[in-house]
Amino acid sequence: MLEIRPNCEHCNKDLPSNSNEAMICSFECTYCKTCAIEIFENVCPSCAGNFVERPIRTSEMIAKYPISTKRIYDPKDLEKAKFNADKFREIKPENR
Template sequence: MLQLRPGCECCDRDLPADSPDAMICSFECTFCRDCAEHKLHGRCPNCAGELVRRPIRPVATLARHPASHARIHKPAGCA
């Protein structure tokens, strides 16, 4: 199950569980669409994997399986 991390690793922008602007790699590294497209050019700086739109978990399922609260912010790796 995806962790649904709450923020962009580059700019620390909030990315709630229902955000259509959240992008992830296969390791669940999480970035906002702006950073993913303009700074990272569609590649994860951690693993070089493709960044794709993160699926949105249905509200009813979020009650049983909530989004993560763990923030990861590594602006130096996103230059």
């Protein structure tokens, strides 16, 4: 089950559970759309996977399966992220 993390790991922007701005990779690294697409160019700086929009959990399901309250704030080294993006951006995610 997804943790539904509450913030962007790079810029610390709040990403409430109903946010359309939240992007995740297959390891649930969580970023806002600006960081995921514009800064990291759809290449996760941690695992080199791609990003997809995080699904929204309904309030009824949040009551039953609470979302994470643990904030992860770990700004990435932009030079390393740029190297990673340059290396993988042109390779389709299924071929990385």
